[in-house]
Amino acid sequence: xxxxxxxxxxxxxxxxxxxxxxxxxxxxxxxxxxxxxxxxxxxxxxxxxxxxxxxxxxxxxxxxxxxxxxxxxxxxxxxxxxxxxxxxxxxxxxxxxxxxxxxxxxxxxxxxxxxxxxxxxxxxxxxxxxxxxxxxxxxxxxxxxxxxxxxxxxxxxxxxxxxxxxxxxxxxxxxxxxxxxxxxxxxxxxxxxxxxxxxxxxxxxxxxxxxxxxxxxxxxxxxxxxxxxxxxxxxxxxxxxxxxxxxxxxxxxxxxxxxxxxxxxxxxxxxxxxxxxxxxxxxxxxxxxx
Amino acid sequence: xxxxxxxxxxxxxxxxxxxxxxxxxxxxxxxxxxxxxxxxxxxxxxxxxxxxxxxxxxxxxxxxxxxxxxxxxxxxxxxxxxxxxxxxxxxxxxxxxxxxxxxxxxxxxxxxxxxxxxxxxxxxxxxxxxxxxxxxxxxxxxxxxxxxxxxxxxxxxxxxxxxxxxxxxxxxxxxxxxxxxxxxxxxxxxxxxxxxxxxxxxxxxxxxxxxxxxxxxxxxxxxxxxxxxxxxxxxxxxxxxxxxxxxxxxxxxxxxxxxxxxxxxxxxxxxxxxxxxxxxxxxxxxxxxxxxxxxxxxxxxxxxxxxxxxxxxxxxxxxxxxxxxxxxxxxxxxxxxxxxxxxxxxxxxxxxxxxxxxxxxxxxxxxxxxxxxxxxxxxxxxxxxxxxxxxxxxxxxxxxxxxxxxxxxxxxxxxxxxxxxxxxxxxxxxxxxxxxxxxxxxxxxxxxxxxxxxxxxxxxxxxxxxxxxx
Numbered sequence: 001x002x003x004x005x006x007x008x009x010x011x012x013x014x015x016x017x018x019x020x021x022x023x024x025x026x027x028x029x030x031x032x033x034x035x036x037x038x039x040x041x042x043x044x045x046x047x048x049x050x051x052x053x054x055x056x057x058x059x060x061x062x063x064x065x066x067x068x069x070x071x072x073x074x075x076x077x078x079x080x081x082x083x084x085x086x087x088x089x090x091x092x093x094x095x096x097x098x099x100x101x102x103x104x105x106x107x108x109x110x111x112x113x114x115x116x117x118x119x120x121x122x123x124x125x126x127x128x129x130x131x132x133x134x135x136x137x138x139x140x141x142x143x144x145x146x147x148x149x150x151x152x153x154x155x156x157x158x159x160x161x162x163x164x165x166x167x168x169x170x171x172x173x174x175x176x177x178x179x180x181x182x183x184x185x186x187x188x189x190x191x192x193x194x195x196x197x198x199x200x201x202x203x204x205x206x207x208x209x210x211x212x213x214x215x216x217x218x219x220x221x222x223x224x225x226x227x228x229x230x231x232x233x234x235x236x237x238x239x240x241x242x243x244x245x246x247x248x249x250x251x252x253x254x255x256x257x258x259x260x261x262x263x264x265x266x267x268x269x270x271x272x273x274x275x276x277x278x279x280x281x282x283x284x285x286x287x288x289x290x
Numbered sequence: 291x292x293x294x295x296x297x298x299x300x301x302x303x304x305x306x307x308x309x310x311x312x313x314x315x316x317x318x319x320x321x322x323x324x325x326x327x328x329x330x331x332x333x334x335x336x337x338x339x340x341x342x343x344x345x346x347x348x349x350x351x352x353x354x355x356x357x358x359x360x361x362x363x364x365x366x367x368x369x370x371x372x373x374x375x376x377x378x379x380x381x382x383x384x385x386x387x388x389x390x391x392x393x394x395x396x397x398x399x400x401x402x403x404x405x406x407x408x409x410x411x412x413x414x415x416x417x418x419x420x421x422x423x424x425x426x427x428x429x430x431x432x433x434x435x436x437x438x439x440x441x442x443x444x445x446x447x448x449x450x451x452x453x454x455x456x457x458x459x460x461x462x463x464x465x466x467x468x469x470x471x472x473x474x475x476x477x478x479x480x481x482x483x484x485x486x487x488x489x490x491x492x493x494x495x496x497x498x499x500x501x502x503x504x505x506x507x508x509x510x511x512x513x514x515x516x517x518x519x520x521x522x523x524x525x526x527x528x529x530x531x532x533x534x535x536x537x538x539x540x541x542x543x544x545x546x547x548x549x550x551x552x553x554x555x556x557x558x559x560x561x562x563x564x565x566x567x568x569x570x571x572x573x574x575x576x577x578x579x580x581x582x583x584x585x586x587x588x589x590x591x592x593x594x595x596x597x598x599x600x601x602x603x604x605x606x607x608x609x610x611x612x613x614x615x616x617x618x619x620x621x622x623x624x625x626x627x628x629x630x631x632x633x634x635x636x637x638x639x640x641x642x643x644x645x646x647x648x649x650x651x652x653x654x655x656x657x658x659x660x661x662x663x664x665x666x667x668x669x670x671x672x673x674x675x676x677x678x679x680x681x682x683x684x685x686x687x688x689x690x691x692x693x694x695x696x697x698x699x700x701x702x703x704x705x706x707x708x709x710x711x712x713x714x715x716x717x718x719x720x721x722x723x724x725x726x727x728x729x730x731x732x733x734x735x736x737x738x739x740x741x742x743x744x745x746x747x748x749x750x751x752x753x754x755x756x757x758x759x760x
Contacts, residue, residue, distance in 0.1 A: 162463030
């Protein structure tokens, strides 16, 4: 009996060891590109090459690439600021719109509610880039391209954000309706309930919505490059850094891309890690409700 | 089974059409009755919108209707009609040069189409508003006849924050979606039926309606036609979406189960390591990975240096290899996401289910197959569907890694072997300015997405049987 137990235990330890080996392997694979990115961003521009090289560890650690990004020669911080402005405005306005739409669809019953939801569902099946030339033209009419690309981008991102109500509405659906009803009996209007009752209860979903909205503009390449078209003052970081990687004239810019990438990735990653709890709640809830 | 279902769908469609006709018929009759039985206030409202409510001292409603009518007439005269009248031809006067060599601009087909569409929609909305105006009068008269009291203006306005709060909340979002999503989509659907492309660029040149020519072109298999390229791209799009969805799904679940195991410590650490790929903006991580696997990138350099290979592995330049590499790199992006979702859901499965299975002597694999998988598939069915349709349109991964390459002379429209329909659409818009074919492809993407969604949605267990796992 004792022997069997011991065997069982051994078997279990072996399994655990195997699990750890797999997990360590996974961790290495997952972190390897980021480690490389960090290492290459510290390669010296002056004594080594700024482009691609066939070794990983820099021969000489230096801050050349970072210094260059901070120097007046580069517009990096202009682009960084642009992206930050877009992200902040989009996060604030989009969250507000999503809350409004979700509340109306979750709490109120009105004619055409189902029809509206189905209509938006069908709209979502059209690829977004289909409408690019038309959007460009509309923005141009208002003078919101090239020099005015920043407000233009905010406008088109925010304008269609009402359709992204799923996760938030799913959350509102789980809030007990009896709360609303009690407040209504006390004579509170719908608007009052929305602002003083529902919104304070919705902290997790507000943070989730704002986080997702804030992170999206950092990756927006397609629309941003189209709207800013050739006007480098209006680029966001994605558009600008992309050019350093792809265009052949920028051969020596590879380490600068790495350094810029680090400067973008670190704050975003930290922010994400801090709010990870809300993100997980949001995506899990969204996944279950579809 | 199938047959009866088809017949059911048919019947449904039939009754819907019949219902629509009955509805319109009833509506027309209702309008007639309103006019016949109405007083002069109501009758004048047919011409001057809001006249009735104004005379009945419902100022907010009356002013709203009246303003609407004035604005509409002003819009049509000053702007709308000028474009609407040309929508049949999309302009007849081409731009050119005056005898003295200066340039003059003729009709702008782009503007005619865009504002023409806008005007048509505005007219439809106006008709709707007019109908509401008629019904409003009818209701007010009924209310007065029944001895009821009409709401005061103040009450009317207050209801916008209470019983009509939905209208307040939805007005702005709906307007935004209309202007920046609905209008452009209708415009682009129209473009699919015109010859708007490189040779017909507005405003310098005119473009016009060509019927179904572009769709014929998409399905023509000659050397000029898009047929074979379309099939190639569509095939890869479906293959990609399949692998990207299901490989991520099962491997992500496997990783989640691995981390959830009882013996494993530092659960939070492992999860956090994986989650980094979600947090770092994709253009940083994917562009870097793209460079890592490039012919002169790190991976190839080291393999060459260690003498493992003779020449660089063409990760991105060989069509088959590029497809495989993309799917693998996508795992790197997708597994953490699925892991997060699966972790939460796995904890919801009641522990005693496993306990009793263990007592019955079930192996871990059996437990996975009989308990975990059915549960997960049941709860995440709709999620899998949205993932699949999302992957059909997964622009970022493809575009940041290969930009659709490797390109080939065998494919038309600048397509490459890893292009999805959406990236192809993008290339045609940006590189070739072949708007008409881009619009056709866009419609195809919509059709593919819609058909798959509809079919899958109807066979999902969680839709059929909502109580299944409760």
